[in-house]
Amino acid sequence: MSIADLRKDYTQATLDEADALANPFDFFKLWFDQALSADLPEPNAMTLATVNDQGRPSARIVLIKGLDARGITFFTNYESRKGQELAQNPHAAILFHWTELERQVRIEGRVEKCSPEESDAYYLSRPAGSRLGAWASPQSQVIDSRAVLEARVRQAQEEQQGDPQTRPPFWGGYRLVPDFFEFWQGRPSRLHDRLAYTLRGDSWAMSRLAP
Numbered sequence: 001m002s003i004a005d006l007r008k009d010y011t012q013a014t015l016d017e018a019d020a021l022a023n024p025f026d027f028f029k030l031w032f033d034q035a036l037s038a039d040l041p042e043p044n045a046m047t048l049a050t051v052n053d054q055g056r057p058s059a060r061i062v063l064i065k066g067l068d069a070r071g072i073t074f075f076t077n078y079e080s081r082k083g084q085e086l087a088q089n090p091h092a093a094i095l096f097h098w099t100e101l102e103r104q105v106r107i108e109g110r111v112e113k114c115s116p117e118e119s120d121a122y123y124l125s126r127p128a129g130s131r132l133g134a135w136a137s138p139q140s141q142v143i144d145s146r147a148v149l150e151a152r153v154r155q156a157q158e159e160q161q162g163d164p165q166t167r168p169p170f171w172g173g174y175r176l177v178p179d180f181f182e183f184w185q186g187r188p189s190r191l192h193d194r195l196a197y198t199l200r201g202d203s204w205a206m207s208r209l210a211p
Contacts, residue, residue: 010186114173
């Protein structure tokens, strides 16, 4: 079978305006909880797309670590490629794709750093190995070999006595503050349901998009 012949018909569910919630945060939480209940592999995985100051986009998978009325939180190295791009252009898009539920959610907005207190609290909740990794990895930089990374981990173990209790100053949280949501439900014959929420002032306006 050729790549062009790969296709799947989506038949599980529909998405009608009457079934949607007025607040997209509430609607997203409902869908996220359903993804958790369905026992999907890594339902917390999301694609994060950023753009540098030359308009060149890049995307990668990160994990959502917080959700509240302020926005969606994730953590990373501030000096990584995504960190540098967010410093240049503090707007981003994220995408959740729950294949087994035939659903996607797209979210766009501006990105801000979390408070040091929030970043400290999450950092200390991580396993010791992950905390060491944050110190050891010069994320997105070129390294000569895997051996270089392993040597940096050993160095961090010695310096941090194997169990770092202090967050690296170059590592912490970001919060995407949404101004746009799109909820996508797969339908037969590619006639998918798409409901978009756009922030207008202090309220959300919902509209249906053509598939």
